[in-house]
Amino acid sequence: NAGVTQTPKFQVLKTGQSMTLQCAQDMNHNSMYWYRQDPGMGLRLIYYSASEGTTDKGEVPNGYNVSRLNKREFSLRLESAAPSQTSVYFCASVKGRNTEAFFGQGTRLTVV
């Protein structure tokens, strides 16, 4: 099993460009999450999908949109990238209540 797979691993964008970060999990998990990680800070939740067909805002949703394409895939879109969105982005999935979150390897995004 591959677990949680994120693409791309690295990306450089110019301010105002758009892009989509892809995430797929092969563990048949119900819930999926997008986090950003900034130096010295804990993971902050951007958006999540508790189950296929539903999405909800997290702590820092501004400037992002998501799509839960199917049970396996959960994508994060930046419509107009800003330097403040320079960060490392992690996708995670969870099987059920009170079980651990499995993380992807991350996407390092730089917006110049």
Added chain:
Amino acid sequence: GENVGLHLPTLSVQEGDNSIINCAYSNSASDYFIWYKQESGKGPQFIIDIRSNMDKRQGQRVTVLLNKTVKHLSLQIAATQPGDSAVYFCAEKAYGQNFVFGPGTRLSVLP
């Protein structure tokens, strides 16, 4: 999560010694806790978890202690090895809510 700025707390230990990493959590309703290890350039990796009906849980070379009275969680690593060098952070979860992650502690293992 709590913002401690750009610099993580660092714990330096000699190879072979025991390490204790601490975490103060914020929500008294949290009933599930996890410790993660994150190596440079990688995603967080699950180490061990504990539910609120327990105060101690042991894994291979790791022990998690939970003190609900003071909302404190600790991770003990026995016989610390160079491969243990990483950032360690805790996560808490309350029913119906999402995980909340701490900022982490950097563990540096000295030869």
